[in-house]
Amino acid sequence: DxxxxxxxxxxxxxxxxxxxxxxxxxxxxxxxxxxxxxxxxxxxxxxxxxxxxxxxxxxxxxxxxxxxxxxxxxxxxxxxxxxxxxxxxxxxxxxxxxxxxxxxxxxxxxxxxxxxxxxxxxxxxxxxxxxxxxxxxxxxxxxxxxxxxxWNLLDYVALGSIADSVPFIDENRILIKYGLKTLNQTKKEGLKALIMESGVNYGNLGTKEVNFALAPRINAAGRLGDSKLALELLLTDSEYKAKHLSRKLSEINKHRQEIGDNILREAREFASIQVKEED
CATH class of the missing domain: 3.90.1640.30 (inorganic pyrophosphatase (n-terminal core))
Incomplete structure (x- = not known):
């Protein structure tokens, strides 16, 4: 009310x-x-x-x-x-x-x-x-x-639910099942561009593709930049803007991966030095 x-x-x-x-x-x-x-x-x-x-x-x-x-x-x-x-x-x-x-x-x-x-x-x-x-x-x-x-909003529900790792039981199981079906035939310009940019098969998306291809690109915006980029992508009706924003999110996600790789490499090098000193 x-x-x-x-x-x-x-x-x-x-x-x-x-x-x-x-x-x-x-x-x-x-x-x-x-x-x-x-x-x-x-x-x-x-x-x-x-x-x-x-x-x-x-x-x-x-x-x-x-x-x-x-x-x-x-x-x-x-x-x-x-x-x-x-x-x-x-x-x-x-x-x-x-x-x-x-x-x-x-x-x-x-x-x-x-x-x-x-x-x-x-x-x-x-x-x-x-x-x-x-x-x-x-x-x-x-x-x-x-x-x-x-029902055409269930693709959002599938994306968010899978990324948040909620248990796939009861209502979640139903929402995710039909949400993935909706995602695989989505008409939303932003999601279509994100799927294409991620390199996954449109029409054959499952929880794995959401977790390892789509969700990291959406998350990357908030982790390194501005979350509003991801939201603008989901809401846009413009094919041109969708392609531009999806490419931008991929660039941010790649940068996030590079930072993670550098941190891991430095950690390994530090651990190796510590082991040598102890020897």
Whole structure:
């Protein structure tokens, strides 16, 4: 109801996510749904090095200065007690969607959607993007829209769930199964470009291809650069922009691999020197 109220009042809505694959796909999924109903929609992904994980006070200040009335967190927020209290003092409503284990005390959010907080919800192991998909289903149900229209978003759910290593059981097994089917025939320009750039077989993607080809490229943006590059890739409708961004992510991922290789080589050299000194 709060989301629909914000939409009907044309209030500014901010989707706030994490910088890993689960967080980025969660933002992409929810943004794709809500932009059907409002143009007053924005997203925010914190910089891993400057801001760290989760909802932060600087972002709350930015939201207040830019007159946002509603923040929806995805894949984070369940531990952000002080940050959400600050938002409340600013008059900003917060809806938390998360899948992480809650602390003893919960934040004073307008609403909390987390299967680990709901004793009546039978399955507790959804990824953050799985929780976002469930909220999208509830929104469609409220609006009496066709639930089948959400199926084309299951590729996001498969990507985020596999990358987050959730157990492949119960609801996750179903979401991932049909999500991979959707991914293998996706019409999204960003995902098509990412698949082609990764060198994997379009139409024959499984968990291995997601884990070792697609997910590392999405993750690399947040680990070395700007996660927004990956999110822009997932959301773009432009074939040209998709190809450009997918190449950029591959370059960043290659640089990440080179850094890792250098660290490993230096560690081995140091260990070899230590062994010689002990001898």
């Amino acid at each position: 709060k989301i629909l109220e914000a939409v009907n009042n044309n209030e500014r809505i901010l989707i706030y996510g994490d910088y890993d694959v689960d967080g980025i796909t969660s933002v992409a999924l929810l943004f794709s749904i809500l932009r059907e109903f409002t143009n007053n929609l924005y997203y925010y992904i914190p910089n891993r090095f400057q801001e760290g994980y989760g909802l932060n006070e600087e972002a709350i200040d930015i939201a207040f200065k830019n007159n946002f009335k509603l923040i929806i967190t995805v894949d984070c927020g369940i531990s952000s007690i002080h940050e959400i209290e600050k938002a409340n003092n600013y008059g900003i409503d917060i809806i938390v969607t998360d899948h992480h284990q809650p602390q003893k005390d919960l934040p004073s959010a307008t609403a909390i959607i987390n299967p680990k907080c709901d004793k009546n919800y039978p399955f507790k192991e959804l990824a953050g993007v799985g929780v976002s998909f469930k909220m999208a289903q509830a929104l469609y149900l409220k609006l009496k829209k066709n639930q089948e229209d959400l």
